[in-house]
Amino acid sequence: MRNVMYVLFGLALMVGGVWNGGVVAGQADMVKTHIGHVTTSFQAAPMADGLLPTAVAEAMIASQHAGLTASSEGDLDAMKRHAGHVIHALDPSVEMQGPGLGYGVKRAAMGVAQHIGLAAMADGASDNVMTHSAHVSASANNVVARADELVAVAQQIRAATTAAGASAHLADLSMLAEQIYAGVDANEDGRVGWQTGEGGLQQAEMHMGLLLKGEGA
Secondary structure, X not given: OHHHHHHHHHHHHHOOXXXXXXXXXXXXXXXXXHHHHHHOXXXXXXXXXXXXXXXXXXXXXXXXXXXXXXXXXXOHHHHXXXXXXXHHHHOOOOOOOOOOOOOOHHHHHHHHHHHHHHHHHOOOOOHHHHHHHHHHHHHHHHHHHHHHHHHHHHHHHHHXXXXXXXXXXXXXXXXXXXXXXXXXXXXXXXXXXXXXXXXXXXXXXXXXHHHHHHOXX
């Protein structure tokens, strides 16, 4: 359903000759192109999907295997195996084998930040694009940082020599795996914002939706 939504948004952006506000379409081509890379299609991504849907899909795989790692407590070999699967979904340059898509949360989130930033800097970018691109980028960069933290925790599990030693890292593994998508209320104001240290992929999706809505999609 999420991918269908992005496709519809992307098609809405690509049709017609004028953006809201009277900007000539030719001036906004690169804005639309980079937004499309984030939401609907990026050639290097698996199945040429958008970078944000790719990051979400990989994050769901990482979260699933973080849960399997936790449910395998007491079985050192199983914990190590699933921790390796978590790493693969996050960053296949660290662990090449696993059930992920082979792209990784980290690379996809880095791409989201890069291309939404390029959209904001392109000729014809509206105030709406520039505002929400900053929010999407901040959340995506949080995801990159958390992916690195989660890889480090999973590596500690794989380096453990006893089940008890591996189990000591399970709480951190589960917490970070959840925060990759859901973000975290770091300032304890009762909500998860897009800001540095808070937003995750969910907040990136939300602000991407607001950006598209502001462009009339």
